[in-house]
Amino acid sequence: MHDIAGEAVQFIDLNTMNILFLFVVGFIGGLVSGFIGSGGAFVLTPGMMSLGVVGTVAVASNMCHKFPKAMVGAYKRFKYGQVDIKLGLVIAASAGLGVWVGIKIQEMILAAWGQAGSNLYVSLSFVVILVVVGGYVFYDAYKTQKTGGEEKVSSLALWLQKIELWPMMTFKTANIRISMWFTLPIGFATGMLAATIAVGGFIGVPGMIYVLGASGLVASATELVVAFVMGFFGTIKWAMHGMVDIRLTLIILAGSLIGVQLGAIGTTYVKEHMIKVVMGTIMIIVAVSRALAVPQYLKELGFISMSPTTLNILSKASFVIMCLALAVGSFIILGAMWKAKRAESAAKKAADYSLAEESYG
Amino acid sequence: MKDQKNKTNEVVENEAGMVPFSMSQAAADGRSSQVKRKILVVGKEHAFTPGVIDYAVSLAQRLGYDLVGMNLKPALEQPGKFFSPYNQHLRAKFTKQAREAWEKTKTGLQQQGIRGEHVVRFNDVAKAVKDLNQRVKRIDFVIADVGINSEEITGEIPLPVFSISGYEGEQVMAQEQERSSSRLVGKTIALGLGSVAIYAAVFWNSGSVMQYFTKGGWFAALPVATVFLVSFVHGAFASNLWSCLGIEATKKVQPRVAPRPAARKRPRPQLRLNA
Numbered sequence: 265m266h267d268i269a270g271e272a273v274q275f276i277d278l279n280t281m282n283i284l285f286l287f288v289v290g291f292i293g294g295l296v297s298g299f300i301g302s303g304g305a306f307v308l309t310p311g312m313m314s315l316g317v318v319g320t321v322a323v324a325s326n327m328c329h330k331f332p333k334a335m336v337g338a339y340k341r342f343k344y345g346q347v348d349i350k351l352g353l354v355i356a357a358s359a360g361l362g363v364w365v366g367i368k369i370q371e372m373i374l375a376a377w378g379q380a381g382s383n384l385y386v387s388l389s390f391v392v393i394l395v396v397v398g399g400y401v402f403y404d405a406y407k408t409q410k411t412g413g414e415e416k417v418s419s420l421a422l423w424l425q426k427i428e429l430w431p432m433m434t435f436k437t438a439n440i441r442i443s444m445w446f447t448l449p450i451g452f453a454t455g456m457l458a459a460t461i462a463v464g465g466f467i468g469v470p471g472m473i474y475v476l477g478a479s480g481l482v483a484s485a486t487e488l489v490v491a492f493v494m495g496f497f498g499t500i501k502w503a504m505h506g507m508v509d510i511r512l513t514l515i516i517l518a519g520s521l522i523g524v525q526l527g528a529i530g531t532t533y534v535k536e537h538m539i540k541v542v543m544g545t546i547m548i549i550v551a552v553s554r555a556l557a558v559p560q561y562l563k564e565l566g567f568i569s570m571s572p573t574t575l576n577i578l579s580k581a582s583f584v585i586m587c588l589a590l591a592v593g594s595f596i597i598l599g600a601m602w603k604a605k606r607a608e609s610a611a612k613k614a615a616d617y618s619l620a621e622e623s624y625g
Numbered sequence: 626m627k628d629q630k631n632k633t634n635e636v637v638e639n640e641a642g643m644v645p646f647s648m649s650q651a652a653a654d655g656r657s658s659q660v661k662r663k664i665l666v667v668g669k670e671h672a673f674t675p676g677v678i679d680y681a682v683s684l685a686q687r688l689g690y691d692l693v694g695m696n697l698k699p700a701l702e703q704p705g706k707f708f709s710p711y712n713q714h715l716r717a718k719f720t721k722q723a724r725e726a727w728e729k730t731k732t733g734l735q736q737q738g739i740r741g742e743h744v745v746r747f748n749d750v751a752k753a754v755k756d757l758n759q760r761v762k763r764i765d766f767v768i769a770d771v772g773i774n775s776e777e778i779t780g781e782i783p784l785p786v787f788s789i790s791g792y793e794g795e796q797v798m799a800q801e802q803e804r805s806s807s808r809l810v811g812k813t814i815a816l817g818l819g820s821v822a823i824y825a826a827v828f829w830n831s832g833s834v835m836q837y838f839t840k841g842g843w844f845a846a847l848p849v850a851t852v853f854l855v856s857f858v859h860g861a862f863a864s865n866l867w868s869c870l871g872i873e874a875t876k877k878v879q880p881r882v883a884p885r886p887a888a889r890k891r892p893r894p895q896l897r898l899n900a
Contacts (some may be wrong), residue, residue: 275835280823320690332856340864344874403645496849503838503845510838511831514824522863529867532874564711608875 302465
């Protein structure tokens, strides 16, 4: 991400297919975001670029949609009592520093290795982080499901909470009392990841769960606050360079504002560990998608050689699988909501029926 | 004697608008000092549905119970720390309307020798009933007015809750639901139109919009302000849209205590227990 000051930026022409694509992807991205606290951005930016949008405009327009969507989602989940505002703001503060450092690193790599090197760095970060963290989140969700669905605070978090290191902070909604110092790396990593792959939540949410000890519900809801703050300031920076294509932003927003509400509602229907299931699933699928893009950059840097046809196939497969990640995530969410709603109305019917059978003597 | 005194002391609170039993009233009646059993009627409008309150009154008379009427408006609950004068104004308005409506009911009650109390609250149904049950003793069961749906009656409430079905009741129920859902649909459509208007304004003038919005510098405020505006209008539209479609957050209903059937089944109207 570097400034293109002085260059004329081309903005694409919109046709029906573009608009439909952005609306649908926006909706699904919003749905996932409302549910797990982050996501959608990593599909939208490459998605826009595949429509011909210049990279920086894609990032800027995406960010400009991200913070209002996060705001709406955070507000709705706040009404459900799931958001810990204080925790969100504390994490967002250190995330700002992480973003700055992340951008600096990107610029250094760009200068030293060129665009291909930068892309390789981004893709490798994707793969490593998503496989490690996503795998662990998924495994944890699987474990919770096997032991009957009761979420337990991780032993790491319990141990860290016991350490009395001034200043200690108490977070009421998240039900955590922990030293401020332990929140810093979470926020920093979130910011760095956001600057690198545009989704900070993939570290932020697991970090809040496993390091700080928040529940999946509170962590994913609070992440929306972090996303709002980061998105807001990031957008201002990009908008001041005239990089925001408001048309793209508004189309995506049209879909995502509807989707994010549904995702937020969904969290009240399903068992808490479902959030981890969805998150882990998406992260692993995206990791696969990014891994398929790595050979392209290795070839460009001259590390390996590969035929152009293979590369073409890989790059198409990579994009498709990435969209698949979002689609799978949204199916899981909608499926879980559907099941929960049916169980609820079935239970109600059973209760009504059994009462009707009772005879009042 | 002690019971009544405690009740009077507990009850003084400006928000609740409770009309306490006074000692002189009890003495004048010549009744015993023992507290009578009560029926609680709960509704979410400022006035109870006529069919429901009439049934409750006749039931109270037959059983020899007293009546407590509670009008709720959970929408005016203020969970946050921000003081809103507008919210205070709405609360005062609701309380006034509720009291006026109750005055009419009270005349009917007095004619039949039933004592009535009136409460106004701004909590959700479960919390309000639970709290009231702790302050006012001997409430035996609750009759829920038509505006209250079964999801609001959670396991927190330690009393049996009945709603009225049967030809008259259902007619009233259908009317009420239609009215509130048509209001919701109206709001959704209005917000949808507002959203469409904003989008139309941007896209029909996309040329000049793009020119100004990408100028950079202070013009950055333009896209930012636009998305905030869209978030409020379109966001509210989206939220109402899901509500219209019946997709709302759920309160997970816990298994309830076995209810004590306190009323007989009658051909019409009937009391139906909410599970």
